[in-house]
Structures are given as structure tokens and as C-alpha cells.
Amino acid sequence: MNNLREVWSKRFVFYINELQKYMKFIVSGHLAIVIVFAIGALGYTYSGWLNTAPQDFPAYLVVAFILSILVTLSTPVTLLKNADSVYFLPLETKLGEYLRLALRWTYFSSIVVTLAAYVVAIPLLTRVAGSTREEIIALLIFLLVLKYWSIHTEFNFRWAANGRGVWGDRFLRFLLVLVALYFLLSGSYLFVILVAIVQFIYTMAWVKKKKEVPFPFEHFIVVEQSRMMRFYRFANYFTDVPHIRGATKRRKWLDVFYKLARYGQKNTQLYLVMRTFIRTNDFFYLWLRLTGLAIIGAVFIPFPIVSIIFAAALSFATVIQIKHALLSGYEFRMDLLFPIEKDARKQSVASLIRILQFIQAAAVLIGVLIQGGNSPITFLVPVAVLIVSELTLRMNKI
Incomplete structure (x- = not known):
């Protein structure tokens, strides 16, 4: 196939279909409820904070810092496959x-997150920092340009350096974007021009060096495989992904x-389920992440009702996903040869989840104590975790 545009079109269609196939399991169901509650809780907290935000709050620096991170993370999406290092060689020219x-799709697919953060930052810039409409529009245009620059710079750097020192390049680009955005927001346009010149020189240096080396197929193939594997691992929390195998660790x-x-026959399944949960990275880190988010919400959300809703939504997601993960395997296990009750595994999973959610509730209680809330309602946050976890465990049938 000599037409690489046709190659890209076919791969892109397959890629979109692959995303849609798993996204319908990720977005629908319990995660949609969690997302709605989380967005509502964060939006309510953010709106309330804006009404009481101090006038000396460093809005420009905070907005520039967050947007700089999103602009800097610009991993190219090439959709390359293993065989391309051989079959693409005759077509390298x-x-x-x-x-x-590939870079066009990378730009349009990654700019969405940056624009979402930009929209969230508008109330902060207008109400706290006092930015004008013209300055907000200028920031939007500048973000679109910076994202384009960041994607192409990282791509050229990866090509020229064969993937070595990527994080050093990202750190340097982050500093350049941070300085540029801060000067733009603060109205120091002369310094913005100077930083833009430095950015242009930096990019052109790697463009020139790129021409001296062949295209590093192996590096970009590894990057693409790693990117897709991260998506498959995430999708595996919600449905079975046939071609993925979770990593394990002794712990x-x-x-x-x-x-x-x-020790005893009736606890055989509980012991096996515990070992499966603790040693499987996907299960263990899933619970750890959701528990960490619940603690952060308990510490930083100042409104008790919002904090209760946020923690309850996360506990709901935790129980649903852990229960599905531990019960969804249909592979043969040695314990099936032993005379154990039919529902022993389900009962053991329920017992393990109760232990995990008790630990999660205790961790959330520590977060409440760290926040130092004076209202007795704040102590309902860990109670909500236990109640929602138990209700979800009883009502969800897998």
C-alpha cells in the first residue's frame, strides 16, 4: 500500500472504533454517576470559594501553572505498529x-483538556484577578498557539534524540510556557515576545537536528504501545479486555x-481473594487512588454536604469496581477442585470489600480531623462511606 494517507485513515477508523467499544463501558453506568456528583461537588465548592477568595490570591500564577502542565504534556499519537519499522522503510521519504x-489528530484530541481548564479558569481570572474580555480572548488564542508549538517541539525532540531525555525537554518547555503565560496574564507583552523568540529558537534547533538522523520507528512504536496499554488498563477496570494481563507484585x-x-476450610476463599487483591496491581492501585481522592475531598472541600456527596460517590465507585474486578474472572482456578460452597467466593469478596471500606472510612475520618471542621455534620462523611458501601454491596448483583 503506497498511499500512507489511506493507511492512516484505516488505522484511525480502527482506533476510533476501539475507543468507542470500551468507552461505552467506562462512561455509562456507575462512573457516569460518580462524574456527575464529582463535577457538581467541585463546581459548587469552586463557586463558593470565588465569593470569598482573597484579593491578593495569586490567580495569574495558579492559572499559568495549571495550564502550563496541560500544554506541556503533548505525547504524539502516531498509531504506529510493530511491523511498521520494516514495511514503512521503503516509504520513508x-x-x-x-x-x-498524526500530529493534527494529536493537536485536536489533546487541546480539549486544555480548553476545559481554560473555561474553568475564566471566573477566577475575571472575578479575582480582574481580567478584561480582551485579555481572556488573547489567552485563548495564545493557548491554541502554545499547544501547537508544544506538540511539534516534543515530536521533533523525540525524533532527534531517539526518545532520550524526554522529561528534560518537558521540564524546559514547561518553564517556557509558564513564563510566557504569566507575562501574558500580567500584561508584560514585551517579555512575552522575548520568550516566544526563545521558544522559536529552541524548536528550530531540534528541527535542524532531526534532519540529521533517520526516523526512530522503534521509539514511536513503543510510545504508541504504552499509550494504548494505559487506556486498556483503565478500561479493564470496567470490563474485560481480552488482550491485557494485569501485573502483580509481592507486597x-x-x-x-x-x-x-x-486458618480453616471456610476461610479458603477469603484468603485467596485477599491475595488476589493485594498482589494484583490493577485492583490494589484502583482502591488506593479512589481512597486517596476521598481523603483529598475530605481535607479540601470546605462544605460538609458537598464533601459527603463526594465521598459517597467515590465509595460507590470503589465497591462497584472492586466487586466486579474480583468476580468477573471466568478462568479456571485450582480452588474450583475443592469442596467449597458455591457462593463462598461471593461471600469472601463481600467480606473483603467491607474490610477495605472500613479502612477507607477510617482514612476519610483522618482527613476530616485534619481539616478541623467545627460542624458535627463533617463527621457524617466517613459514615456516608460505610452506609453507601454497604448499600451498594447488597443491591448490586454480579
Whole structure:
């Protein structure tokens, strides 16, 4: 196939279909409820904070810092496959057309998150920092340009350096974007021009160096595989992804928890379920992330009702996903050969989830104590975690 545009079109269609196939499991159902509650809670908290925000709050610096991170993270989406390092070699002189399409999609797919953060930052800039309409529009145009510059600079750097030192490049681009955005927001346009000149020189240096080396197929193939694997691992929390296998880790320091499953035939499944949860990275880190988010919400959300809703939504998501993950495997296990009750595994999973959610509630209680809320309602946050977890466990049938 000599037409690389056609190659890209076919791969792009397959890629979109692959995303849609798994996104319908991710976005629908319980996660949609969590997202609605989380957005509502954060929006309510943010709106309330804007009414009481101090006038000396460093709005320009905070907005520039957050947007700089989003602009800097610009990993190219190439959709390259393993065999391309061989089959694309005769077409290497025509590879530019394929890569232009890849970078175009990278830009339009990644700019969405940056624009979402920009929209969220508008009330902060107008109500706290006093930015004008013209300055807000100028920031939008500047963000669109900076994102384009960041994507192409990272791509040229990866090509020229064969993927070595990527984080050093990202740190440097982050500093340049941060300084440029801060000067733009503060009205120092002369310094913005100076930073833009530095950015242009930096990019052109890597463009020139890129021409001296061949295209590093292996590096971009690895980047693409890693990117898709991250998506598949995330999708695997919600549905079975056939071609993914979760990584495991010993975690010897958690062996003390196995003592909760006392020696005996009736606790066989509980012991096996504990080992599966603790040693499987996907399950363990999923619970750890959601618990961490619940703690952060308990510490930083100043409104008790919002904090209760936020923690309850996260506990709901935790129970649903952990229960589905531990019960959804249909592979043969050695424990199936032993005379164990039919529902022993379901009961053991329920027992493990109750232990986990008790720990999560205790961690949220610590977050409430750290916040130092004077209202007794704040102590309902860990109670909500336990109640919602138990109701979800009883009502959800898998």
C-alpha cells in the first residue's frame, strides 16, 4: 500500500472504533454517576470559594501553572505498529504525510483538556484577578498557539534524540510556557515576545537536528504501545479486555492482613481473594487512588454536604469496581477442585470489600480531623462511606 494517507485513515477508523467499544463501558453506568456528583461537588465548592477568595490570591500564577502542565504534556499519537519499522522503510521519504495527519489528530484530541481548564479558569481570572474580555480572548488564542508549538517541539525532540531525555525537554518547555503565560496574564507583552523568540529558537534547533538522523520507528512504536496499554488498563477496570494481563507484585509488607482470614476450610476463599487483591496491581492501585481522592475531598472541600456527596460517590465507585474486578474472572482456578460452597467466593469478596471500606472510612475520618471542621455534620462523611458501601454491596448483583 503506497498511499500512507489511506493507511492512516484505516488505522484511525480502527482506533476510533476501539475507543468507542470500551468507552461505552467506562462512561455509562456507575462512573457516569460518580462524574456527575464529582463535577457538581467541585463546581459548587469552586463557586463558593470565588465569593470569598482573597484579593491578593495569586490567580495569574495558579492559572499559568495549571495550564502550563496541560500544554506541556503533548505525547504524539502516531498509531504506529510493530511491523511498521520494516514495511514503512521503503516509504520513508513519504512518511511526512502520515506524520502530519498524526500530529493534527494529536493537536485536536489533546487541546480539549486544555480548553476545559481554560473555561474553568475564566471566573477566577475575571472575578479575582480582574481580567478584561480582551485579555481572556488573547489567552485563548495564545493557548491554541502554545499547544501547537508544544506538540511539534516534543515530536521533533523525540525524533532527534531517539526518545532520550524526554522529561528534560518537558521540564524546559514547561518553564517556557509558564513564563510566557504569566507575562501574558500580567500584561508584560514585551517579555512575552522575548520568550516566544526563545521558544522559536529552541524548536528550530531540534528541527535542524532531526534532519540529521533517520526516523526512530522503534521509539514511536513503543510510545504508541504504552499509550494504548494505559487506556486498556483503565478500561479493564470496567470490563474485560481480552488482550491485557494485569501485573502483580509481592507486597510482603501487607502480609499481616492475611491474618484476618483465619486458618480453616471456610476461610479458603477469603484468603485467596485477599491475595488476589493485594498482589494484583490493577485492583490494589484502583482502591488506593479512589481512597486517596476521598481523603483529598475530605481535607479540601470546605462544605460538609458537598464533601459527603463526594465521598459517597467515590465509595460507590470503589465497591462497584472492586466487586466486579474480583468476580468477573471466568478462568479456571485450582480452588474450583475443592469442596467449597458455591457462593463462598461471593461471600469472601463481600467480606473483603467491607474490610477495605472500613479502612477507607477510617482514612476519610483522618482527613476530616485534619481539616478541623467545627460542624458535627463533617463527621457524617466517613459514615456516608460505610452506609453507601454497604448499600451498594447488597443491591448490586454480579
